Amino acid sequence: METLSITRRLDVKGFNCPIPIVKTAIQMKQMASGEMLEVLATDPGSVPDFNAWSKTTGNALVEQTLEGGIYRFILKKR
């Protein structure tokens, strides 16, 4: 399972756009190719933002879920 290989976690719950994306970009910069990052967010705007960011930067958005008002994104560094 891919989720087992998550090596980094980022909690941006309570933050609004653009902080989740910017913090994610900074975190991903420090990661090696193939590493996985889990991001937890509460801003509904983060859904289109993470999808667009993934497409633009080529870092794969391998999973996105919503549970109890918390969005969970799994990103894989290209």
Place this chain on the structure above:
Amino acid sequence: MPSQVIVLGGGVGGTIAANLVSKELGAAAKVTLIDPVGMHVYQPGFLYVALGQANGRWLAQDERRLLRDEVQLVIDRAVKIDPENRSIELARGGSIGYDYLVLATGARLAREEIPGLVEGAHDFYSLEGAIRLREALRTFPGGRIVMGVAGIPYKCPPAPVEFVFMLEEFLRKRGIREKSAITLASPLNRAFTIEATSKLVQPILEERGIELGTFFNVEAVMPDKKVVTSIEGEELPYDLLVLVPPHRGAQVIEDSGLGDERGWVPVSRATLQHEKFDTIFAIGDATNLPISKSGSTAHFEAPVVASQIAARIRGTAAKENYGGRVMCFLETGHHQATTIRFDYQHPPVSPQPSLQWHVAKWAFNRLYWQTVPQGRVA
């Protein structure tokens, strides 16, 4: 014995709070405002200075003139706050005690955090920066101008968009628009954080030939190559670079352990009371609230803090909570502007840009000194 209320910082939030606490409590409180400079600066004016639409003199007034006579003004810098003993150490020596403390210490520019920024980039986040940029623009021969963001959160979120619109008009008036390219490098995939506002301004950017660079979070500036790089791995060449510098909370907040890792003060979103210390409140740019860092936020928060403190001193229930209200103008150039209004319960709305909002913004600029610091407009 009157209660001692200390306000740190003579910006918009601190000045309104000091005046309102004094007005509401009269002799029941001794209000002291401590500010390192004693000059109140109208920061929204920096943008107009940079583009040659206003001079610097209009932007500053003696803080004493804006305070009620009953409020004591101390020109000094707070270097350390001891929340357990409710005492503030001052740079000139000595310390001052408080019953209630208001942190209106604003944001600090941390230009040194981005390599090459000091040498290679302009900004309009200080009066000196705005004047330096004005001089660079006055003699700019034409070429590529890049406007980018080098850290979030930052003061006045609409400012980069306003700048490129006003710059486009400026270059046209100087007759060098055809020889110039303007790029707005945004941290997101749109021009502005708020989607509704983005939808309104993006067609105008396109119509005016202003390029939009997306997901560009500034990492470094290379002045020798005239290139700015992003965390995402992109490079943008420039002839003139304008960046919003990184912001942090005030040094005294960091040195006193009263803030988060960037020095922003953690407060209750409703009462603006410090999360750990119930005799400390914070206003405006100083807080960690995920809303705009802007004069308007401080303006709407200050009466809440004044009311919260007055109620505690009187031993009554506080009348007011902060509902997250923010209202910003956004100049779109060519004598047009729009606004952005929202609060915790209502998503942002922006009307179509019009002359009416541009006039309203200028009226606000003119009336500011006679109305806002005194707490006369809510």
